[in-house]
Amino acid sequence: MSDEELLRLVDRVVDQYDGNLDELESAVGMLMLGRYYGWRVLLLVHSPNTVRKYQKILGLKSLKEVLPEVGRLAHRSDAWRLVEGTRNFWKAVRGQLGGVRSPRVDKSP
Numbered sequence: 282m283s284d285e286e287l288l289r290l291v292d293r294v295v296d297q298y299d300g301n302l303d304e305l306e307s308a309v310g311m312l313m314l315g316r317y318y319g320w321r322v323l324l325l326v327h328s329p330n331t332v333r334k335y336q337k338i339l340g341l342k343s344l345k346e347v348l349p350e351v352g353r354l355a356h357r358s359d360a361w362r363l364v365e366g367t368r369n370f371w372k373a374v375r376g377q378l379g380g381v382r383s384p385r386v387d388k389s390p
Contacts, residue, residue: 282346294339311323315344318357320344320348325361325381325382326360326384364381
């Protein structure tokens with residue numbers, strides 16, 4: 282999705298939103314960071330319930346619709362570095378691997 286299309290999506294969501302502003306802010310923030318980190322990193326950072334809640338707020342069936350799989354800054358994510366290149370990604374997303382779900386990023390790993 283282009284930057285212009287993404288901004289139109291955000292404009293539409295903000296215009297039509299009815300609910301808690303902090304949840305809207307978090308959903309839009311996740312979407313914007315997803316441009317840089319990709320949907321795989323977001324699934325490692327947030328719980329499945331949180332991702333579903335934010336997707337609903339944004340009117341998306343899946344983050345895959347609008348975000349890159351792996352963004353240009355994914356390498357900075359501690360969680361992504363732990364699972365990149367392994368078969369453990371979906372296990373980590375489901376919470377079956379301890380110590381992976383982390384929001385921590387490094388400036389230059």
